[in-house]
Amino acid sequence: MPIEVNGNSIETxxxxxxxxxxxxxxxVANEIAKGENVDMTENHWEVVNFLRSYYDEYQIAPAVRVLTKAIGKQLGEEKGNSKYLYELFPYGPAKQACKIAGLPKPTGCV
Incomplete structure (x- = not known):
């Protein structure tokens, strides 16, 4: 089911x-976020950009536990915890953030 972005049909x-x-x-990220009922803020973009860099380096979308640890290391403990990430992405930080970041569904996500 494609999404429309700037007059282009993007396949999902x-x-x-x-x-x-x-x-x-x-x-495209903003359009996906809209469909997920997520209003993108600087904090959302920080996680999305982190995920894209992580994927570029490891060629895998991290599961939530790995994501939480890696964000804590890079962005600080106050951001590297489940509570913070679930506030940004209520339907699952790994699953929902990876979707907005244009990455494949993380392994281990149902």
Whole structure:
């Protein structure tokens, strides 16, 4: 089921994840976020950009436990905890943030 972004049709799978990771842009992220009822703030972008860098380096979308630890290391303890991440992404920090970041569904997510 495709989403429309700037007059372009972007292909997504049945769960809303991008079929082609190269289709991602900030506009696409904002459109996905809108569909997820997430108002993107600087804090959301910080996590999304972190995830994209992580994926570039490891070629895998991290599960929530790995994500929490890695964010804590890079962005500080106050951001590297489940409570903070669930406030930003209530439907699951790894699952929802990866979708907005244009990454595949993390392994271990149902």
């Amino acid at each position: 799978d049945e769960e809303g994840y991008l079929v082609n990771l190269s289709d991602w842009s900030e506009d």
